[in-house]
Amino acid sequence: MEISNKSEYALLALLELATRYSSxxxxxxxxxxxxxxxxxxYLEQLLATLRRRGLIKSIRGxxxxxxxxxxxxxxxxxxxxxxxxxxxxxxxxxxxxxTVETQVIQEIWHExxxxxxxVLQKYTLQDLCERRDIHxxxxxxxxx
Numbered sequence: 001m002e003i004s005n006k007s008e009y010a011l012l013a014l015l016e017l018a019t020r021y022s023s024x025x026x027x028x029x030x031x032x033x034x035x036x037x038x039x040x041x042y043l044e045q046l047l048a049t050l051r052r053r054g055l056i057k058s059i060r061g062x063x064x065x066x067x068x069x070x071x072x073x074x075x076x077x078x079x080x081x082x083x084x085x086x087x088x089x090x091x092x093x094x095x096x097x098x099t100v101e102t103q104v105i106q107e108i109w110h111e112x113x114x115x116x117x118x119v120l121q122k123y124t125l126q127d128l129c130e131r132r133d134i135h136x137x138x139x140x141x142x143x144x
Contacts, residue, residue, distance in 0.1 A: 002057055007084045010039070010046045012036040015132065017056060018072035018125040026065030053083040072129065078120035 003011075013032050020027060029047060033040045047066055050056045057069045068075065 001080075004085070006046065007081050008041060009036070009043065010050060010084045011039045011077070011080055011128070012038060013043060013066075013126055013142060014050070014055065014068070015077070015128050017068045018129050020076075021068050021072050024067070026059045026063065026067045028065040031065070050083060050097075055080060055083055068125070072125035075125045076121050077123045077125075077128070078117055080125070081120055 013036065016027055016032050016035055027035075029043055030040060032038065032047075033043050038046075047056065047058075051058055051066070054069055056066050056076060058064065058066055
């Protein structure tokens, strides 16, 4: 299983917005694009989807841009992923499978997707921010 570019870029944008949530600072598309190395035009589409699905909101005006619609502690990675992919990440089993082998494979695949969903549901945008900060702190440390 791999994360799509669409979902990865959306999570990167959400991470930038989550970082600024407590200050109320909004970010413009070009700022997010530069900070996370995301193509501008593609980011516009992603942010429009996130806005339509209620994860972010746009602010008009000279200091306008985008902000999270809710506290980063209340937005799970599963919610963000599902928002971008547009489907439940654990589809129902196909009961019309032609062979027992196919059915067994689908059952295992379904179990794996449920496990992935459980992990994504467990973590929030705030958790991503905290993990990023831990990694940045490790990078700054050096040993003699």
